Amino acid sequence: MAMESARMRRVKKEILDCRNDKSSNISIDMIDDNPYHLKGTFFGPEETAYEGGRYDVDIVVPESYPFQPVKMKFITKVYHPNISSASGAICLDILKDAWSPVLTLKSTLISLQSLLCSPEPNDPQDAEVAKHYMTSRESFNETARYWAQIYAGAPGKGGGDASAAGKEKEAAGLSESSRAIALAGLSEEHVNKFVDMGFGFSKVVETLSRLNYRGDNAKNITNERVVEKLLE
Amino acid sequence: MSSEGSDVDFYYDDDDEMIVDDDEGSAISEDDMDGIDTYRDDYAAQPSSSKRKIYEVEFDTLPQEAVEGLIRKDVEYISSILGVETDAASLLLRHMNWNKEKLIERYMEDSAAQSAKAGIAPVEPPPAQIPPSSSRSSSSRSVKTSSAPKRVTRRTTAESALKAKALLTPEPSVEPESFLCPICCDDSQPKTLSLVCDHKFCADCWVHHLKNKIRVEGDYSIKCMASGCTLIATDSFVTSTLAEEPESVERYKELIVRSFVAANKALKFCPYPSCTYTVSCPNAATKSALTQMVPTVHCATESHKFCFGCPIESDHRPVICGVAKMWLKKCEDDSETANWIKSNTKECSKCQSTIEKNGGCNHMTCRKCKYEFCWVCMGPWSEHGTTWYSCNRFDEASGIEARDAQARSRASLERYLHYYNRWANHEQSAKLSADMYAKTEKKMEEMQITSNLSWIEVQFAKKAADELFKCRMTLKWTYAMAYYLQKDNEKEIFEANQSDLEQAVESLTELLESPIEAEDIPVLRQKMTDKTVYVQKRSEIMLEDTAKGFLENRWRWNVNVDGFEPATVLAD
Numbered sequence: 055m056a057m058e059s060a061r062m063r064r065v066k067k068e069i070l071d072c073r074n075d076k077s078s079n080i081s082i083d084m085i086d087d088n089p090y091h092l093k094g095t096f097f098g099p100e101e102t103a104y105e106g107g108r109y110d111v112d113i114v115v116p117e118s119y120p121f122q123p124v125k126m127k128f129i130t131k132v133y134h135p136n137i138s139s140a141s142g143a144i145c146l147d148i149l150k151d152a153w154s155p156v157l158t159l160k161s162t163l164i165s166l167q168s169l170l171c172s173p174e175p176n177d178p179q180d181a182e183v184a185k186h187y188m189t190s191r192e193s194f195n196e197t198a199r200y201w202a203q204i205y206a207g208a209p210g211k212g213g214g215d216a217s218a219a220g221k222e223k224e225a226a227g228l229s230e231s232s233r234a235i236a237l238a239g240l241s242e243e244h245v246n247k248f249v250d251m252g253f254g255f256s257k258v259v260e261t262l263s264r265l266n267y268r269g270d271n272a273k274n275i276t277n278e279r280v281v282e283k284l285l286e
Numbered sequence: 287m288s289s290e291g292s293d294v295d296f297y298y299d300d301d302d303e304m305i306v307d308d309d310e311g312s313a314i315s316e317d318d319m320d321g322i323d324t325y326r327d328d329y330a331a332q333p334s335s336s337k338r339k340i341y342e343v344e345f346d347t348l349p350q351e352a353v354e355g356l357i358r359k360d361v362e363y364i365s366s367i368l369g370v371e372t373d374a375a376s377l378l379l380r381h382m383n384w385n386k387e388k389l390i391e392r393y394m395e396d397s398a399a400q401s402a403k404a405g406i407a408p409v410e411p412p413p414a415q416i417p418p419s420s421s422r423s424s425s426s427r428s429v430k431t432s433s434a435p436k437r438v439t440r441r442t443t444a445e446s447a448l449k450a451k452a453l454l455t456p457e458p459s460v461e462p463e464s465f466l467c468p469i470c471c472d473d474s475q476p477k478t479l480s481l482v483c484d485h486k487f488c489a490d491c492w493v494h495h496l497k498n499k500i501r502v503e504g505d506y507s508i509k510c511m512a513s514g515c516t517l518i519a520t521d522s523f524v525t526s527t528l529a530e531e532p533e534s535v536e537r538y539k540e541l542i543v544r545s546f547v548a549a550n551k552a553l554k555f556c557p558y559p560s561c562t563y564t565v566s567c568p569n570a571a572t573k574s575a576l577t578q579m580v581p582t583v584h585c586a587t588e589s590h591k592f593c594f595g596c597p598i599e600s601d602h603r604p605v606i607c608g609v610a611k612m613w614l615k616k617c618e619d620d621s622e623t624a625n626w627i628k629s630n631t632k633e634c635s636k637c638q639s640t641i642e643k644n645g646g647c648n649h650m651t652c653r654k655c656k657y658e659f660c661w662v663c664m665g666p667w668s669e670h671g672t673t674w675y676s677c678n679r680f681d682e683a684s685g686i687e688a689r690d691a692q693a694r695s696r697a698s699l700e701r702y703l704h705y706y707n708r709w710a711n712h713e714q715s716a717k718l719s720a721d722m723y724a725k726t727e728k729k730m731e732e733m734q735i736t737s738n739l740s741w742i743e744v745q746f747a748k749k750a751a752d753e754l755f756k757c758r759m760t761l762k763w764t765y766a767m768a769y770y771l772q773k774d775n776e777k778e779i780f781e782a783n784q785s786d787l788e789q790a791v792e793s794l795t796e797l798l799e800s801p802i803e804a805e806d807i808p809v810l811r812q813k814m815t816d817k818t819v820y821v822q823k824r825s826e827i828m829l830e831d832t833a834k835g836f837l838e839n840r841w842r843w844n845v846n847v848d849g850f851e852p853a854t855v856l857a858d
Contacts, residue, residue, distance in 0.1 A: 060469075060470040060490070060491075063470060064469070122498065122502070154514075154515075155511045156469060156512055156513050
């Protein structure tokens with residue numbers, strides 16, 4: 055009983071503290087008026103591919119909080135080696151064994167924010183994304199930026215064109231297939247090369263993603279190998 | 287045993303998980319065993335050595351308190367040698383995985399670094415003055431270690447902010463009213479606690495934290511709750527804080543005992559669920575000892591039988607751990623495949639390739655060597671002529687020759703299956719007779735009610751069934767051993783013993799399975815008791831002779847076995 059009220063007291067205080075602290079730009083809100091199921095929101099850190107994106111995180115406060123870590127996963131889709139591109143699951147030590155009861159919801163969200171700044175590709179959650187990150191950083195950043203624009207509402211990059219109108223125009227101008235290619239971090243030229251051979255579009259995108267056929271790494275993969283994989 | 291010295295390196299090359307040999311490994315085991323020897327005099331639970339048979343190993347059963355006593359002894363020893371408090375000694379020992387020599391050596395080299403690594407002293411000197419009550423950690427100042435958390439970068443922002451906050455709050459003389467626990471956010475908690483790092487939290491939160499770590503995570507090295515603080519709660523801190531949680535304290539003690547036992551080669555925790563006994567068996571603590579005996583032991587609960595040397599089976603006597611393991615591996619790899627090959631294929635009589643006939647006529651052409659032969663008689667097809675496709679030439683000389691060649695090449699497979707089938711059969715029979723006995727028992731109980739037989743008079747079958755089960759297990763493993771034994775006189779004696787035991791076991795089984803009528807019981811009882819005694823005797827002879835053989839280094843293997851001379855005659 056005492057435990058229960060301690061958890062309630064602490065979570066309430068944390069939400070309140072976060073609301074009063076305007077400087078951190080982090081917000082925590084209840085989902086369905088349940089104080090133990092929350093939504094945290096923060097912005098992508100500056101000078102990263104995630105800059106300008108708004109990221110929502112699903113937070114579940116376990117019964118033995120704060121002695122057990124909170125459960126967090128991204129609601130907003132993120133292209134990052136330590137975050138599952140499919141489920142939003144996060145690989146971060148403080149959410150597991152490095153948790154300490156003095157850590158708070160806010161401090162954990164700040165840690166997630168800094169995770170966006172400094173990926174740890176050697177301990178990946180999403181192996182394919184990590185491979186992309188390791189082999190061709192530039193192409194990775196491009197894809198991560200594109201995901202930020204599409205899913206997290208980040209403004210489009212590219213000089214003065216970075217206005218909301220420009221972004222919309224850009225998004226509208228892209229065909230369904232170009233969009234899929236950009237989301238997978240591939241180039242249209244590469245995809246078209248194999249589609250022209252007669253392979254299905256989605257099969258080509260899936261296979262090239264799996265092979266990490268991106269940037270400089272594409273040179274290391276022979277056409278024969280791709281075709282072999284496509285025929286599997 | 288004494289001649290094994292030069293072979294030691296060879297053993298350690300093996301990937302066997304029993305030998306956990308780090309660089310300093312060899313030094314401790316001896317000392318630890320000394321400790322146990324002296325200790326055994328005070329605590330020996332069972333004088334198991336009194337009537338020990340040659341195939342039995344000497345061992346002691348230690349209740350948890352006894353192991354705690356051993357730990358206490360080590361802690362006091364370290365405490366007096368290094369001049370530290372017992373709490374610190376305990377943390378140091380745990381950090382060094384209970385290796386006293388290594389600990390003393392390392393501590394002498396750099397006591398401050400070791401204290402920091404063991405979680406006794408803070409890594410960085412705390413900005414606040416250490417209160418006089420914790421003066422013991424004088425070595426804590428000016429400590430610098432490289433054991434920084436792996437992923438600091440990710441949470442630096444949050445962490446440094448928190449650290450600053452956490453360190454600012456505690457003051458040695460905080461008024462209870464003004465203290466706001468950063469964990470439960472309660473300012474009405476009258477009591478605060480902290481380790482020497484002085485990170486204060488309310489007593490309630492400490493209790494929850496310790497309980498959660500011990501009960502949920504099974505952790506006994508519990509860090510201070512402050513983020514990034516590497517201090518570990520001492521035994522006295524844990525026990526005093528959890529004074530009102532005796533169950534958690536019990537679990538905490540058990541966790542420490544388990545870690546101590548795991549670090550000591552002469553000790554093993556009883557593997558049965560929720561059993562807290564430890565078995566001490568210094569004689570089976572080395573790998574070379576395991577080539578000379580099968581250390582079947584049990585804890586204070588007689589039925590908790592297990593092998594001290596391996597996790598393969600609770601009792602795999604008479605065959606030693608290494609050979610039993612080899613056999614099981616072979617069975618896993620080969621049995622199904624071998625059975626299939628045996629029943630579905632034949633070999634080309636020329637090149638011995640294995641051939642499966644998947645249809646068509648008996649005119650076979652080997653894919654590999656193009657040899658044409660008849661599937662039925664295995665003779666060359668050329669002698670069949672080209673007109674008839676059914677073979678009636680069974681006795682022709684060339685056909686016999688071809689079949690002989692095939693037979694030879696199959697012999698090893700046959701040989702393996704011979705042993706495997708008997709091995710598997712005894713296991714199966716053991717299970718069946720257990721089931722069968724359950725039925726008999728029921729019948730006996732009924733009889734006890736309907737006739738005027740007393741309870742004791744219907745117990746003879748139980749004894750027979752128990753003995754049968756035991757002997758079937760022994761027999762099972764004799765087949766594993768026989769498979770690897772080199773063919774010589776010793777093996778013949780071994781197989782003679784095996785055969786005697788097997789016959790005795792089979793006839794007792796038959797007796798046990800015979801229908802029981804109330805009027806026959808006295809006769810049956812006499813017969814069965816006699817037979818049981820005979821089986822017991824045969825089993826004794828079997829086990830004794832094998833055990834003696836190991837001690838006398840009599841057994842020769844047809845494969846290379848670790849700890850034995852290389853095989854001279856390899857299996858066909």
